[in-house]
Structures are given as C-alpha cells and as structure tokens.
Amino acid sequence: xxxxxxxxxxxxxxxxxxxxxxxxxxxxxxxxxxxxxxxxxxxxxxxxxxxxxxxxxxxxxxxxxxxxxxxxxxxxxxxxxxxxxxxxxxxxxxxxxxxxxxxxxxxxxxxxxxxxxxxxxxxxxxxxxxxxxxxxxxxxxxxxxxxxxxxxxxxxxxxxxxxxxxxxxxxxxxxxxxxxxxxxxxxxxxxxxxxxxxxxxxxxxxxxxxxxxxxxxxxxxxxxxxxxxxxxxxxxxxxxxxxxxxxxxxxxxxxxxxxxxxxxxxxxxxxxxxxxxxxxxxxxxxxxxxxxx
Amino acid sequence: xxxxxxxxxxxxxxxxxxxxxxxxxxxxxxxxxxxxxxxxxxxxxxxxxxxxxxxxxxxxxxxxxxxxxxxxxxxxxxxxxxxxxxxxxxxxxxxxxxxxxxxxxxxxxxxxxxxxxxxxxxxxxxxxxxxxxxxxxxxxxxxxxxxxxxxxxxxxxxxxxxxxxxxxxxxxxxxxxxxxxxxxxxxxxxxxxxxxxxxxxxxxxxxxxxxxxxxxxxxxxxxxxxxxxxxxxxxxxxxxxxxxxxxxxxxxxxxxxxxxxxxxxxxxxxxxxxxxxxxxxxxxxxxxxxxxxxxxxxxxxxxxxxxxxxxxxxxxxxxxxxxxxxxxxxxxxxxxxxxxxxxxxxxxxxxxxxxxxxxxx
Amino acid sequence: xxxxxxxxxxxxxxxxxxxxxxxxxxxxxxxxxxxxxxxxxxxxxxxxxxxxxxxxxxxxxxxxxxxxxxxxxxxxxxxxxxxxxxxxxxxxxxxxxxxxxxxxxxxxxxxxxxxxxxxxxxxxxxxxxxxxxxxxxxxxxxxxxxxxxxxxxxxxxxxxxxxxxxxxxxxxxxxxxxxxxxxxxxxxxxxxxxxxxxxxxxxxxxxxxxxxxxxxxxxxxxxxxxxxxxxxxxxxxxxxxxxxxxxxxxxxxxxxxxxxxxxxxxxxxxxxxxxxxxxx
Numbered sequence: 064x065x066x067x068x069x070x071x072x073x074x075x076x077x078x079x080x081x082x083x084x085x086x087x088x089x090x091x092x093x094x095x096x097x098x099x100x101x102x103x104x105x106x107x108x109x110x111x112x113x114x115x116x117x118x119x120x121x122x123x124x125x126x127x128x129x130x131x132x133x134x135x136x137x138x139x140x141x142x143x144x145x146x147x148x149x150x151x152x153x154x155x156x157x158x159x160x161x162x163x164x165x166x167x168x169x170x171x172x173x174x175x176x177x178x179x180x181x182x183x184x185x186x187x188x189x190x191x192x193x194x195x196x197x198x199x200x201x202x203x204x205x206x207x208x209x210x211x212x213x214x215x216x217x218x219x220x221x222x223x224x225x226x227x228x229x230x231x232x233x234x235x236x237x238x239x240x241x242x243x244x245x246x247x248x249x250x251x252x253x254x255x256x257x258x259x260x261x262x263x264x265x266x267x268x269x270x271x272x273x274x275x276x277x278x279x280x281x282x283x284x285x286x287x288x289x290x291x292x293x294x295x296x297x298x299x300x301x302x303x304x305x306x307x308x309x310x311x312x313x314x315x316x317x318x319x320x321x322x323x324x325x326x327x328x329x330x331x332x333x334x335x336x337x338x339x340x341x342x343x344x345x346x347x348x349x350x351x352x353x354x355x356x
Numbered sequence: 357x358x359x360x361x362x363x364x365x366x367x368x369x370x371x372x373x374x375x376x377x378x379x380x381x382x383x384x385x386x387x388x389x390x391x392x393x394x395x396x397x398x399x400x401x402x403x404x405x406x407x408x409x410x411x412x413x414x415x416x417x418x419x420x421x422x423x424x425x426x427x428x429x430x431x432x433x434x435x436x437x438x439x440x441x442x443x444x445x446x447x448x449x450x451x452x453x454x455x456x457x458x459x460x461x462x463x464x465x466x467x468x469x470x471x472x473x474x475x476x477x478x479x480x481x482x483x484x485x486x487x488x489x490x491x492x493x494x495x496x497x498x499x500x501x502x503x504x505x506x507x508x509x510x511x512x513x514x515x516x517x518x519x520x521x522x523x524x525x526x527x528x529x530x531x532x533x534x535x536x537x538x539x540x541x542x543x544x545x546x547x548x549x550x551x552x553x554x555x556x557x558x559x560x561x562x563x564x565x566x567x568x569x570x571x572x573x574x575x576x577x578x579x580x581x582x583x584x585x586x587x588x589x590x591x592x593x594x595x596x597x598x599x600x601x602x603x604x605x606x607x608x609x610x611x612x613x614x615x616x617x618x619x620x621x622x623x624x625x626x627x628x629x630x631x632x633x634x635x636x637x638x639x640x641x642x643x644x645x646x647x648x649x650x651x652x653x654x655x656x657x658x659x660x661x662x663x664x665x666x667x668x669x670x671x672x673x674x675x676x677x678x679x680x681x682x683x684x685x686x687x688x689x690x691x692x693x694x695x696x697x698x699x700x701x702x703x704x705x706x707x708x709x710x711x712x713x714x715x716x717x
Numbered sequence: 718x719x720x721x722x723x724x725x726x727x728x729x730x731x732x733x734x735x736x737x738x739x740x741x742x743x744x745x746x747x748x749x750x751x752x753x754x755x756x757x758x759x760x761x762x763x764x765x766x767x768x769x770x771x772x773x774x775x776x777x778x779x780x781x782x783x784x785x786x787x788x789x790x791x792x793x794x795x796x797x798x799x800x801x802x803x804x805x806x807x808x809x810x811x812x813x814x815x816x817x818x819x820x821x822x823x824x825x826x827x828x829x830x831x832x833x834x835x836x837x838x839x840x841x842x843x844x845x846x847x848x849x850x851x852x853x854x855x856x857x858x859x860x861x862x863x864x865x866x867x868x869x870x871x872x873x874x875x876x877x878x879x880x881x882x883x884x885x886x887x888x889x890x891x892x893x894x895x896x897x898x899x900x901x902x903x904x905x906x907x908x909x910x911x912x913x914x915x916x917x918x919x920x921x922x923x924x925x926x927x928x929x930x931x932x933x934x935x936x937x938x939x940x941x942x943x944x945x946x947x948x949x950x951x952x953x954x955x956x957x958x959x960x961x962x963x964x965x966x967x968x969x970x971x972x973x974x975x976x977x978x979x980x981x982x983x984x985x986x987x988x989x990x991x992x993x994x995x996x997x
Contacts, residue, residue: 079887079888080802080805080806081802081806082802083798083799083801083805083806084798084799084802084803084808084811086799087795087799087802087814087818087858087862088799088814090795090818090855090858091814091817091818091858092814092817094854095817095818095820095855096817097836098832098833098835098836099817101832101839102828102831102832102835102836105835154732157725157728158728161725161728161729162729165725165729173729173733175963176733176737177733178963178967179740179956179960179963180736182916182959182962182963183740183955183959184915184952185916186916186918186933186936186952187740187743187936188739188740189940190940190952191739191740191741191743192739193940194739194742194743194746195738195742231739234732235736288823289825291825292825292827292919293825293826294827295918295919295937298941299940308827309825312827312831316831316834316835322835326831326835329827329828332825332827332828333828336825340823408882409881410878429881429886430878430882431882431883431884431885431886435882436882436883437878437879437882439878440875441875443873443876443878445879445880445893446876446898447897447898456883456885456893457883460883460884460889504883508883508884
C-alpha cells in the first residue's frame, strides 16, 4: 500500500537498529537456551563408568526417579515448600495489608526498614538463626531464663528450624507482593461496602481480599518456587536430616557424578515449577509474571 | 499572493481499514498563517505530522521550497514543530532545549548563546535560560517550546493545538502574542486547532477539515460569511440549517419556500431553477422574528429562552419540527415561550450550502 | 477500618523486630570477646582484627566485587541495548527470545547451577572467573532488562519526535535523549544486579573453579565446617555495606524525578512573582 519509494527507505532504517538486539540474542541463545537444551539432552544420556557421559539414549534416569527414595524426596520438598508458603501467607499477608494502610511517611520508613534485610546476604541472616537455635544459643538461654524449659531444646538441625529458615528467607517477597497490590487498592470501595451494610469482616472478604488476590498469588509464586530449590537453607539449618530435591541434585552432580540423573531430576523439577506458573497465569489471567521490581 | 513555500499534492494515508486522509491538496504561501480546523479524528494532526516528516503518506507528495521532501527524514527538513504537550527535554535546561537544534548543526558556542538569548527575549522569557522545564508553569513551557522551534528560523513552523492546555484568559493572550510573533518573524505558520474562535482570530486562511478532506479553504471572512457546506456552517459559528424549495429566481435574489412560509436568499453565484431543492444556512445573529402575523416569513413557535455566553438564545420551532436559534444581545426580550411568531432574515444573510451543481462563477 | 486499634502497628512492629533479630544478634556477637557465642566475654574488636589479617577472606572479597561489577556492567549493556532494540525492532522471534532471557530468574537456582556447570564442561570452558562472570551476567540481565524496558515503554514518545524534528538522527536521539532519561533505570538495575551477584551462593558453587572463592562461598563453607567468630565480624561489615547501598539506591531513586505537586507549584509561583511584567 505504500508508494514505491518508501519500502526501500524503511528497510535501510531498520538495518541499523536491529544491531541493538544482537547482544541480547547472542547471549541468550548461547548462554541460556543452550545450557537448558543441553540439560534436556543430558537427561536422556547414560552415565559412563567412572566419569562423564556416554552417548547412549536411555530412559533409565527418568525411571529411576520413580524409586520410592527419590519420589519421597520430591514429596518432602513439596511438603516443605507448601508448609513454608502457607506460613508465609499467614504472616506476610497481614503485614503487607497493614503496611498499605499506614500513613505515607510511615510507609516509606517501613519500606526502608524492609529493604535492609531484603538486601542483606541470605547467609548472614541464616547464620543469625544458627546463633539463636544452637544448643545453649539465644533461644535456649531465653527460655531457660524464663523458666519455661529445663534443658537446651536442640532445635538446630531439625525440621522446624528449616521451616523457620525458609519462612524467614522468603517472607519479604510475600510482603512486597501483597503491599504493592494493596497499595493500589481503592479504599473507597471498602467504605462503600460498609455503607451498604457489610460488617468489617464481610467487607474484607468480599472486597479487599478479592482485590489483593493478585498480590497474594504473586507472593505465593515468588515464595513457593524458590522454596523448592533453596537447599542450602535445609543444609545449614537441617544438616543431613532434611534432604530436599536441591540437595539431591547437588549430591548427584558433585559426589556421585551422575550427571544424567541430576539432569533428569532438574527437568522434572522444572516441569513442576512451570506447571505452577501456568496454573498461576490461568488463575490470574495475566500474560506476564509481574515481579515486585 | 507571495511565492508558494509548501505544497501538498493529493496526500492520502490509511491506517488499517480507515482512510485517515483522502486527497489533501493545498498550496501555502510564504509568510502565511494558515489554520487546519476540525474536530478530533478529522486528520489534521496526521497532515501536520506528514509535513513534519514524522509520518509518510501512502499517496501524494509534499513539496517544500520547490523540493520533493515526501520521503526525507524529519531531521532533514526545514520544518519545525511545536508539539501539543510541548515535549520539552526534561533533563536539559531551558537554554539547552532551545539551543539543541543549533548544537546539532555544530554552530559555535557564542553564536548559539546569542541565538538562545534572542529567542528567549522574543517569547519574553529572558533570564530563564538556566531553569529546568519542570520548574516552569504551563504557559512558560509553551513559550519555551515556541522559542525552541523558531530559533532555527525554519521555512515552515507547525503548531499542534499549542494553546489547548491553557486556561481561557491565557489562551486569548497567547493568541495575540503568537500572531504578533508570526508577523514579526515572517515565518509561515501552519496551525492546528479545534477551536473555531481561535482559527477565526489568528488565521490568514482556514482549512476546515472533515473525515480526512478539506471541506472548505478560505479566509476567515469567507468561511464565516460564505460557508460552502452545512458542516462548515455548523462548525464555524452557530448556524441554522434548513431545507426548502426554490420558488423563484429574481436576478441574484432567490425566493425559497420552507415549511411554514417563505424566505429570501442570495444566489451567491450558483444557478438554481425554480423547483430545485436548496439548503440554507443562516447565522443565529441574523435571524429576526416578529409577532405580527401578517408579516412575510416562516411560521414558528417560541420553545425556549436561555441566556448563555453573553447572548440571549431563543429557540424557534418550525411547523416541520426544525429548530432555529436566534441570538440577541440583552438579557431578555418581550416574548414568551409558546408565542407564535414569523421568522425572517435579510436575503444576504442566508447562504446556500451543500450545492451539488457546478458554480456559475 | 479506622485507627481505633493499635493492633496493625503492633503486628508490623513485632514482625519487623523478628526480621531484624538474627541480624542484630550477629552484630552483637561480632563484638563478643569470648570465642563461644553463648558466653558473653566482653566488648572486643579482636574478631575484626582477625578478619583484617585473613588474606584469603580479602581475596574472596576482591573476587566477589570484581565479579559483581563485571556481571552488572555486562547485564547493563546487554539488557539496555536489548530493551531498546525490543521496543524499536520488529522481529517475529523477539518475544520468544525475551522469554528465554528472563528464565534465569524464574528457574530455581539449583537447576541453573547444574545447567551452567554441565554446559560449561561440555563446551570446555575453564572453571573460574570466566564461568562465574558468564553465569552471573545471565541472571542479572533480566533485572536490567525489565527495569529499562518498563521505563522505555512509559517514556513520552513525543520527546524523540521533537529531537528528530529539531534535526537529530536516530543515533543522536538515542544518546542525547533516550539514554540520559534511562540512566535512573539502568542504575537501579545495576544496583540490583550487584546485590544479587554478591549474594549468590548456589550458582557460584557450581561454576567456580578450584582456586577461585567468592565471599558467599567462603562464608558458606565456614558456616558448614565450624563457626569461627570471625564470621560475625564479616557479616556485620557486609551488613554495613548493604545499608549504604540501600540508602544510596533510595537517594538515586529521587534524583531525576521531576519535582511535582506542591514543590512545582511553589517554584512556579516564585518564578511568576518577582517582576510584574513577567508573563505567566
């Protein structure tokens, strides 16, 4: 439909600009797509005698996953992730909600206060919990001092400790997600509901909860998925007692040198997390994963 | 008339299925102040952008200073634009904004400084050079946008509804200033607005646009007193449009039969045969009426009396349901709603519009 | 809900206190004279001294900083150019590539670590700083990309048009107009990348070489093997650095934003007031 002279000019203009996409394309294809594809290929290969892989197609790796001990790991990881996420919802949602209702000055202050732990190395924060949980650590001292317990609780290297660690590590994501959703809310809608006769609880359930649901779901995704993979928390706070998929993959890679199996485990883990994301997308009808950035 | 500086030849532009512009042609003279007038969506902004080079037409040519610039880039054309939202660069000072085009041309620093200072003086913002756009009021930003565009002394200056965001008083003041500026600089101004008052006040010529075409192109007087179509008649000033049949032709005067009576009109160069249908446009300030039932004219009943915009508006309903508006100065008149009156006007006040036949001129 | 109960505020206060509890404890114990954390031996700076004499620690710190700098710079270039190209260029594959480039922050880190390690081994890259930088850049790019793209999409298009109208070619428009206005977003992205890179443990463990230690790796292995109180001092210092970074990014966030609202009206009135002949 354009006049004859224009298409030539348009093409010339395009050719300069597409160079800006080149770095992204190259880098992504080589260093993101490439490795991921390789992982997929690797999961079908056979492990060589001593080290490395042999180019023999096999489904054994995937079959192996169905062995009870490995399946159990997945189940355990899932249970841990679920427990942590539920706790995070319970603690984080009210926080985000209350925070959104603060006066502007306080919002900024609390946000700043939240940012510091958020950006502090997760290791440091974990280490603090070791101090608290270790035998004769802070918690024990406190409880013994108050006369609530007789001897050290030995909470370190237990399942509850890991849960606490997970919750602690990921709480901020939920808070920020709920906050950003609650902050944009139109509070006059709640007032309208009250005006029409709803009790505070009903108004909350029918208006606020529905409107902050996207934030809550964002938060769930932002906490559930990482919690499936944050094995080093389980490592540090749980010792060898708590084995997650993450630690399993690490073991297979580093100690057992069974790369194909590790790859297969990773593929399954990835499929599980992708399912979660698509479930989330379907539930919230969004096309992009809105981060808290 | 002066030499032609810009010519548009049969410009057409489509966006998907819509024809945004359909055969726009115009010759603009050097030093002219021409306004494109029309409602939103009529294609005036698209026309401007095509002249600026920000869009390319699907058909037609743009000839600037004798050269075909249809396919050339905006940065290569001797045309500058004052944008509707000013588009001042927020991270540069006022002086840097104004001097930007000169910096691109690599002019020496002291030349740029002088040009910027001159431009600031021109828009009465001397001394504002070091400010940032965010620190200025709307009117001040407006002036900076103008200064930035004129510092180049382009052949043609395009202004896209520049006064739209200003309040009424400021707008009126700026209209006078812009007109004075244009006269002073002698630059050809192509101005866009949907405000007919603005167009009538400032322009040497007005192009009334509708659906991607020029409905009428003429001086403010021509467009106001001699609208060619009912659209133009309604868009510029308040006009009454009514239909009737030509009863008789006596030289230049027409006798027209309308529902409920008859009225006069001038031929205005068209040729009519008795019996032919005709559409007339009459300005509301020219509509007269009298309670005298014996007078010649059109039978009507007063439906409403309102006072708006400093004028008294009287709505008159004809026997076929058509409503005519008459406007008067003064706050009231000795007529009541429901009174039966006869409506007349001087033949010279009625203009034939939407005439299909060729002009006799 | 009116401010009738203090419950919300109490809740926020308690949770925030718990959030800070471990951090505060680490700081306190870093000054603890006694080696055993459960016994308070008195205020002492000796762990800081030990820290400063630990050459291996400094080497790890140096590595981490270099790594973070390279990764954020790499991410800045790739992400900024990519975001700019995405908004300007029409290519059918661009949405797919965009999605893949975002994957590193959506996939659990353990998988990413595994994936990079096996791939680098396959390709034959020497494990060490190179592989670290490549892996870190990969998960930093999405941060810069998203922030820059959001800023680009929200940018006033008439600014670029005005620049072209005034005589600027495409390249000039990018450097004079687009890039300066993108700087806050790029810096935010770089700051975020820097922090993410410094904090990374899992991926680093997988792709580092035998001789290359990053700070998080060093801290992690020390925590696992046995706790030396030196760690407390190190953590406190890292905390201090974090606080500075957070404050910095807060300040940066305010720079470049046009003054709006009350401030704007004030300055406008001030500028209109002095000389009566001054136009509005």
